[in-house]
Amino acid sequence: xxxxxxxxxxxxxxxxxxxxxxxxxxxRLTSTDPVDACGVARVRLLLTDGSGPVYAHPTADDxxxxxxxxxxxxxx
Numbered sequence: 001x002x003x004x005x006x007x008x009x010x011x012x013x014x015x016x017x018x019x020x021x022x023x024x025x026x027x028r029l030t031s032t033d034p035v036d037a038c039g040v041a042r043v044r045l046l047l048t049d050g051s052g053p054v055y056a057h058p059t060a061d062d063x064x065x066x067x068x069x070x071x072x073x074x075x076x
Contacts, residue, residue: 008050011054011056015063018064039071040074
């Protein structure tokens with residue numbers, strides 16, 4: 001018997017369109033500069049919400065604005 005998995009496939013087209021902003025987000029999170037805790041919470045929600053812009057509605061243009069808001073929220 002295989003274990004249950006709750007994986008939701010990412011929206012590959014939106015991920016590819018937002019590559020530069022995703023890289024900027026990763027750079028910000030891995031830098032030695034401090035980040036705001038609310039911004040980190042936004043990142044977590046963005047990555048784990050299966051109905052969010054990372055996972056849903058491939059033709060929607062909602063991932064890039066969400067990533068930009070998240071980047072802004074990381075600033076202290």
